[in-house]
Amino acid sequence: MAAEKGPGPGIAHALAERRAAQIADVRYDLSLDLTGKARASGTIAIRFDRVAGSGDLVLDFRGPDLSDLLVNDRPLSTQGRRDGHLTLPHALLLTGANRITARFATPVAASGAAIIRYRDDKDDGVYLYTLLVPSDANLLFPCFDQPDLKARFRWTLTAPAGWTVIANGPLAEQSAAGAATRWRFAETEPISTYLAAFAAGPWTHWTSAPAGDRPISLYARASRRAEVDAEAQIATNRAAVRWLADWFAIPYPFAKLDLVLAPAFPFGGMEHVGAVFYNEDRFVFREPPTLPQRVNRDATIYHEISHQWFGDDVTMRWFDDLWLKEGFSTYMAARIQAELQPDSNAWTTFLLSTKTPAYRADATSGTQALWQPLDNLDAAKSNYGPIVYNKAPAVIKQLAFLVGEDGFRRGLHHFLRDHAYGNATWQDLLGAIGRASGVDLGAFGRHYMLRAGLPRIDTRLTPAGDRIGALALVQRPARALPGDPGGAWPMKVRVRLGYRDRDDVVLETAFDGATATLADATGLPMPDYVWANDGDQGYGLFLPDARTVAWTVAQGGSVTDPLLRALLW
Ligand SMILES: [Zn+2]
Structure with missing residues (x-):
């Protein structure tokens, strides 16, 4: 059997690199009908700029149906689709602006589909949401599915009457479409395909819009409304947005922020642009949450909101x-x-x-x-x-x-x-x-x-009478790994000299090669213990000297600082 012509299954790095050099300024105008049960059908218009003489172009789509494909208004058979790719011949492509349109269909299922379908046992409500990371955008719709071909998205989603639809951009217009409702969303900023998302269903929601600040809405299943501490969750998200905008000195980069508590969500959260999805199970508590549960949930919120800048923007x-x-x-x-x-x-x-x-x-x-x-x-x-x-x-x-x-x-x-x-x-x-x-x-x-492994760091404390004669840290690889290039890990740490009867002394030092010398320690009274990674800034296995081990065994319980206690033990 002869090898099929084409890039093969998945998105190969070579394909992505080639394509990133061929096209730019991509726009997806996507219409999807969500009123069907097992599949959603839609139309797409893709616009992009193409570099002169850049040859054939590969379009990605793994969904079940692709038809009525026009490349710059000229029909192209979709029979040549192999391994989720269709090659658009250069003869149909233009230098500069191009436009591709097509009809397509994509599966809707409880799992394994680009659109996840969840049925609520309590009220039979049906909820749909997408999860496209890392490369399921091309299962949902025809696209160039790689993170560095960012595109402006314009979603139009038709859903049963009574549903609410959330997508990456702000809602632009709602209109009747027979017995259903058509939700048209404003065009997004340029975003990666894996960050495109929508959610649709009979969601209940809360909106908080304090004067002078952006509104933030939280969506959850209607049957769980009474259990959701919406105000607290929105407040934590808002605090994260404010903190990050201030710390980066860069405003929140997208037009709006919605939060969706997605049922049966496989991750803790996913940072879709403007529509962060959180794991409903970990965000809605049947009993009043314990402190660790709250702290854990808040950490997930801070993580996902950080992504809006670092990952999404x-x-x-x-x-x-x-x-x-x-x-x-x-x-x-x-x-x-x-x-x-x-x-x-x-x-x-x-x-x-x-x-x-x-x-x-x-x-x-x-x-x-x-x-x-x-x-x-x-x-x-x-x-x-x-x-x-x-x-x-x-x-x-x-x-x-x-x-x-x-x-x-x-x-x-x-x-x-x-x-x-x-x-x-x-x-x-x-x-x-x-x-x-x-x-x-x-x-x-x-x-x-680029290097595997980590250093182990030993403390070398040399007394001179009841004073410190010399103090140094020495590093070497914790384990000899085959092919290890060797050399010392650059590192700066804070070293604590602990005393029972006087204030601790904390010194900073950086490794110069395999050794970090603490010249300022010389002449100080001998400490009861030395901890070489105070504040836990260093990365490595820090091994205490014998004196510190003895002190920790005898006195470690008296340490009140929780981080230091965790480090010593
Ligand atoms: Zn993450």
């Missing part, structure tokens, strides 16, 4: 940088929580729930580097574990401490400003933070993004 060029947006949002969530909810002990949770699993995974022989090449979006879901989701935020915490608060914050501002509504890579981020802080981050990228 500025998006990874390809899913090999998924770790960057996830790590960053988890790190920012802890920062916001530590500041807005001091009682949450957010940095202690960060150590125990985020960093500890990363250390555990990164100390094994099977660990891998944070950044991994990704040849096809088909493999995106299976590629990521604790290294991506747990090591990434830990590394970003060290990065922030290493370059200092001012450079970190200004670097992020420049990064978000320079790539607004566009795409960027981890090299772009390190470049922006490096320029703003004046710190060369080349070695940081090589050791934390």
Whole structure:
């Protein structure tokens, strides 16, 4: 059997790279009829600019039906569709503006479809919502399904009368369409296909619109109305938006913000542009929530709202940088929580729930580097574990401490400003933070993004009588890994000298090669203990010296600071 001509299944990186060089300024005008039960049928108009002489162009669509396809008003048979792709021959394409129109259908099902259907047992209400990440946009509608071909979306959704429909853009107009209602939404800013979304059903909702601030609406299943603490949830989302807009010095980047509590949602949340979906199960409590339940829910809110800037406004060029947006949002969530909810002990949770699993995974022989090449979006879901989701935020915490608060914050501002509504890579981020802080981050990228494993750090405390003669930290790889390039991880830490009978002394030091020397410690009284990662800024296995181990065993229970206590134990 001869090999079929075409790019093969999934979205290959080679296809995405080629296509990103062929077209730009994409717009999707999408109409979908949601009144059917097992499938939704629709029409689409795709407009884009094409580079002169850029050859044939591949369109993605895995849905069951594609018909009436016109390329610049000339018909093209859809018989040639293979593996979810249709090649548009260059003879039909123009230089500059192009327009493609088609009819299509997509399945609606309880799972495994681009449109998830959920039936409420209590009142038989039917709820529909989409979840397209990483590459199911091309199951929902014909498109160029890659994060760096951002497009302006215009949704028109026809739904049964009595339903409410939410999409990425603000509602522009509602009109009768026979027995149904047509919801037309305003055009969005340029967004990635995986961030497109809608939800439809007999939702109940709450809107909060304080004077001088944007309205935020929360949608939930009608049958759960009495259980939803809507005011508290909206307030937490609003506080996150305010905090981030102020901290980044960049206003909320999209036209509106809706929140949907999606039933049977497979993740904690998903940061769709302007329409964040949260896991209803984890957001609606049958009993009054415990403090940990509340803190957990709020952390998810801070994480998803951070994505509106970091992920949605500025998006990874390809899913090999998924770790960057996830790590960053988890790190920012802890920062916001530590500041807005001091009682949450957010940095202690960060150590125990985020960093500890990363250390555990990164100390094994099977660990891998944070950044991994990704040849096809088909493999995106299976590629990521604790290294991506747990090591990434830990590394970003060290990065922030290493370059200092001012450079970190200004670097992020420049990064978000320079790539607004566009795409960027981890090299772009390190470049922006490096320029703003004046710190060369080349070695940081090589050791934390491209190198597997982590350092172990030993404390070397040498007494001189009852005073400190010398204090230094020494690092080496926690485990010898095959192919390890060697060298020392750049790192800055805060070292605490603990005393029973006088105030503790806290010193900062940065590694110069494998050693970090604490010259200012020389001559100080011998401490009762030394903790080399005070504030948990460093990334590595910090091993206390014998003196500190003995003190911790005898006296550790007397430590009142929860983070220090968690670190020592
Ligand atoms: Zn996320």
